[in-house]
Amino acid sequence: MPPLLEVQNLHTYFYTDGGVVKAVNDVSYQVGEGQAVGIVGESGSGKSVSALSILGLVPYPGRIVEGRILFEGANLLALSDRDMQRIRGNRIGMIFQEPMTSLNPVLTIERQLTESLETHLEMSRGAARRRAVELLEMVGIPDPHQRIKEHPHRLSGGMRQRVMIAMALSCNPNLIIADEPTTAVDVTIQAQLLELMKSLTRELNVALIIISHNMGIVARYVDRVFIMYAGKIVESGPVAETFRSPQHPYTLGLLRSIPRLDLPRRDVLESIPGQPPDLAYLPKGCAFRERCTYAVDRCAEEVPPLVGVTRNQQSACWQAPISVTKESAGK
Amino acid sequence: MNAAQDTILRLEGLKMHFPVTSGIFFQRVQGWIKAVDGVSLTIRRGETLGLVGESGCGKTTLGRCVLRLYKPTEGRVEYDGQDITDLGNRDLRPFRRRMQVIFQDPYASLNPRMTAGRIIGEPLAIHKTVADREEQRRRVLELAEIVSFHPSMLDRFPHEFSSGQRQRIGIARALALNPEFIVADEPVSALDVSIQAQIINLLMELQQQMGLTYLFIAHDLSVVRHISNRVAVMYLGHVVELADSDVIYSDPAHPYTQALLSAVPVPDPAVEATREPIILPGETPSPLNPPSGCVFHPRCPMAEDRCSRETPEFREVRPNHWAACLLTPGYDQAPPVKP
Ligand SMILES: Nc1ncnc2c1ncn2[C@@H]1O[C@H](COP(=O)(O)OP(=O)(O)OP(=O)(O)O)[C@@H](O)[C@H]1O
Ligand SMILES: Nc1ncnc2c1ncn2[C@@H]1O[C@H](COP(=O)(O)OP(=O)(O)OP(=O)(O)O)[C@@H](O)[C@H]1O
Ligand SMILES: [Mg+2]
Ligand SMILES: [Mg+2]
Numbered sequence: 044m045p046p047l048l049e050v051q052n053l054h055t056y057f058y059t060d061g062g063v064v065k066a067v068n069d070v071s072y073q074v075g076e077g078q079a080v081g082i083v084g085e086s087g088s089g090k091s092v093s094a095l096s097i098l099g100l101v102p103y104p105g106r107i108v109e110g111r112i113l114f115e116g117a118n119l120l121a122l123s124d125r126d127m128q129r130i131r132g133n134r135i136g137m138i139f140q141e142p143m144t145s146l147n148p149v150l151t152i153e154r155q156l157t158e159s160l161e162t163h164l165e166m167s168r169g170a171a172r173r174r175a176v177e178l179l180e181m182v183g184i185p186d187p188h189q190r191i192k193e194h195p196h197r198l199s200g201g202m203r204q205r206v207m208i209a210m211a212l213s214c215n216p217n218l219i220i221a222d223e224p225t226t227a228v229d230v231t232i233q234a235q236l237l238e239l240m241k242s243l244t245r246e247l248n249v250a251l252i253i254i255s256h257n258m259g260i261v262a263r264y265v266d267r268v269f270i271m272y273a274g275k276i277v278e279s280g281p282v283a284e285t286f287r288s289p290q291h292p293y294t295l296g297l298l299r300s301i302p303r304l305d306l307p308r309r310d311v312l313e314s315i316p317g318q319p320p321d322l323a324y325l326p327k328g329c330a331f332r333e334r335c336t337y338a339v340d341r342c343a344e345e346v347p348p349l350v351g352v353t354r355n356q357q358s359a360c361w362q363a364p365i366s367v368t369k370e371s372a373g374k
Numbered sequence: 375m376n377a378a379q380d381t382i383l384r385l386e387g388l389k390m391h392f393p394v395t396s397g398i399f400f401q402r403v404q405g406w407i408k409a410v411d412g413v414s415l416t417i418r419r420g421e422t423l424g425l426v427g428e429s430g431c432g433k434t435t436l437g438r439c440v441l442r443l444y445k446p447t448e449g450r451v452e453y454d455g456q457d458i459t460d461l462g463n464r465d466l467r468p469f470r471r472r473m474q475v476i477f478q479d480p481y482a483s484l485n486p487r488m489t490a491g492r493i494i495g496e497p498l499a500i501h502k503t504v505a506d507r508e509e510q511r512r513r514v515l516e517l518a519e520i521v522s523f524h525p526s527m528l529d530r531f532p533h534e535f536s537s538g539q540r541q542r543i544g545i546a547r548a549l550a551l552n553p554e555f556i557v558a559d560e561p562v563s564a565l566d567v568s569i570q571a572q573i574i575n576l577l578m579e580l581q582q583q584m585g586l587t588y589l590f591i592a593h594d595l596s597v598v599r600h601i602s603n604r605v606a607v608m609y610l611g612h613v614v615e616l617a618d619s620d621v622i623y624s625d626p627a628h629p630y631t632q633a634l635l636s637a638v639p640v641p642d643p644a645v646e647a648t649r650e651p652i653i654l655p656g657e658t659p660s661p662l663n664p665p666s667g668c669v670f671h672p673r674c675p676m677a678e679d680r681c682s683r684e685t686p687e688f689r690e691v692r693p694n695h696w697a698a699c700l701l702t703p704g705y706d707q708a709p710p711v712k713p
Contacts, residue, residue: 057534059530059534061526061529061530064534083566084566085566085568085569086536086537086538086539086542086564086565086566086569087535087536087538087539088536088566090536091536091537092536102533140537140564141479141480141481141537143479143481143482144481180657183657183658185430185657185658185659185660185661186660186662186663189394189660189662190660197392198430199429199430199434200429200434200478200479200560201429201430201593202429202430204429205429223537223563223564226560226563226564226593227429227478227560227563227593228429228593229426229427229428229429229593229634230593230595230634230637230638230639231428231633231634231637231651231653231654232428232429232658233593233637233639234637234639234651234653235653256538256563256564256565256566256567256570257594257639257641258567258641259638259639259640259641259646260639261641262639262640262641262642262643262646263639263643263646282643283643283644286641286642286643287643287644296568297566297567297568298641300567300568300570300571301567301571301596301641302571302574302596302597302599302600303596303640303641303642304595304596304599304623304635304638304640305640305642305645308599308600308620309600311575311578312571312574312575312600313571314568314569314571314572314575315568318519318522318523318524319522319524319569320524321524321526321527323526324526
């Protein structure tokens with residue numbers, strides 16, 4: 044059986060006055076039915092744009108210049124706008140990273156929820172209203188009967204985020220793409236929301252893509268993780284193995300930078316030296332090279348492909364497999 | 375050191391209530407959202423006070439009152455010994471330069487028609503702290519560099535950036551004027567952990583060099599522990615616990631703080647498998663209709679009968695450790711005074 048979602052050689056570029064921003068630069072991955080995968084990586088590395096590409100929502104002047112996106116066997120890039128809209132409403136639920144950019148400021152929360160229930164699930168006004176309140180209750184908004192009548196700007200950051208989650212769940216999707224779904228909620232509600240999504244994957248076989256900077260969430264809720272840097276996936280593998288023995292120097296640097304509650308406090312946090320590249324002016328060779336302590340001459344010449352380095356792990360690094368001593372992993 | 379001098383910000387009985395109205399032509403007030411409902415605390419010069427708590431408990435609203443972006447419904451805001459509660463915009467201007475904010479929602483707080491470079495440079499131009507364009511340009515480049523922002527990206531507009539890049543524009547803007555006090559509302563929530571580490575190190579470095587004071591609002595408790603000297607925990611409009619950062623984490627007094635800490639996911643699948651979060655029963659109560667007595671009692675695993683009748687005061691239950699819980703050891707002996 045083919046996987047639920049298959050992204051093949053996706054290239055999404057922005058054609059700006061200042062140059063071509065290669066936001067997604069040859070990305071391929073798969074998500075099976077009921078599988079939970081995580082995408083983590085550098086800020087500005089193309090995580091959100093790759094999600095928007097799946098949904099056909101890349102904003103101008105962006106364009107998918109190459110690649111295929113197969114969802115339930117159909118190539119999404121070949122669909123008409125109308126069919127794509129139906130997929131967005133019915134099959135794929137999207138939780139956008141910044142709620143205020145996707146919630147309509149002049150409509151009440153109620154209207155935003157009922158609108159999609161009415162159009163996509165053909166519910167009556169009354170049924171849609173009841174369902175909308177139910178959904179808000181599910182995501183833990185107190186006093187949903189009252190709060191549903193509010194406009195987005197009167198809600199707290201985390202409440203807006205939960206409204207987004209309610210909207211994504213409202214259409215009974217097969218795939219949920221959650222782009223930083225819980226950055227504005229506290230850890231107890233975060234746990235509640237992620238448990239809710241995770242239970243959908245278990246009970247209804249819904250697949251889940253979680254994009255997150257929070258390594259704790261990734262460790263707890265996903266099976267497989269993809270690490271992105273400068274528009275590319277630089278490492279992938281089962282989450283436990285990847286965290287235990289990362290196979291790309293960037294992943295290693297990320298894991299070392301995390302302040303941890305279960306370990307003693309350090310004076311200064313470790314971080315990866317240097318600056319992330321501008322995707323409009325990518326250097327030749329490996330984009331991470333200038334910040335990498337493992338770099339060799341070859342890294343300046345050739346872009347390393349993503350290839351298997353252990354039984355389950357892939358890495359895009361000429362130096363892989365890299366061995367990590369306990370001490371250097373930041374423990 | 376003189377205690378009054380040591381304090382940069384003092385809040386006394388601060389309340390911020392928002393009306394809930396119905397009707398379009400004749401708006402009737404149906405009730406009040408008690409977003410902040412009686413908060414008293416002080417922030418010391420040069421410290422970082424972490425502010426954590428449930429989503430919707432009033433953290434952002436509190437921060438906005440502190441900066442006088444809102445006029446509080448009740449209570450007092452004192453900055454550097456001066457009562458600023460009732461000041462109008464004109465009188466606030468000198469304070470605005472000394473106090474800066476990093477907003478929770480970067481997109482909504484950046485002017486979509488300005489390039490990143492102009493946004494960062496704007497405060498410099500408004501407050502005329504640079505001699506000429508050239509100096510402004512140099513300062514903007516310097517600021518871009520310290521937030522890991524590629525200089526070639528300064529000519530782009532906010533919508534052309536990723537969330538984390540936008541967040542960094544907001545941070546650079548807040549730092550532009552060398553302020554003495556910053557309200558940082560989820561300043562690193564959209565950053566990958568490496569850039570997050572860089573920004574946190576930077577904020578701490580600036581603090582050491584220039585004596586900056588931060589009110590640091592965040593949901594990531596590991597980050598808060600790392601950066602904060604003291605931590606305040608909020609629940610439904612109230613500060614329910616306040617203590618030194620190490621103490622809050624090692625020996626939390628309030629049952630809400632205890633539950634909160636247990637829920638933090640650890641970035642290590644092996645450790646993660648052994649942890650068991652305290653799941654709080656019931657739902658977050660509404661600030662429209664807060665529970666009687668202790669606002670936390672309906673969800674508190676330890677609540678007794680009296681918790682629904684008696685409202686706990688915010689007391690110093692142990693030296694320098696404040697909590698509002700009737701059941702916390704030390705509560706009954708503690709003198710009921712304000713911090
Ligand atoms: N409309 C646009 N025009 C030009 N460039 C863009 C546009 N939108 C995004 N980009 C660029 O594309 C790259 C990828 O952005 P994306 O939002 O996918 O990053 P991300 O990995 O989601 O980052 P974050 O973790 O900060 O959210 C960024 O470098 C960004 O500057
Ligand atoms: N401008 C406003 N008008 C009406 N109600 C508001 C307004 N701003 C905030 N509120 C309400 O006040 C309460 C506290 O909101 P606030 O944004 O301060 O919470 P928060 O602690 O910052 O939450 P989060 O962690 O989710 O950002 C919420 O119930 C919110 O809906
Ligand atoms: Mg993003
Ligand atoms: Mg907030």
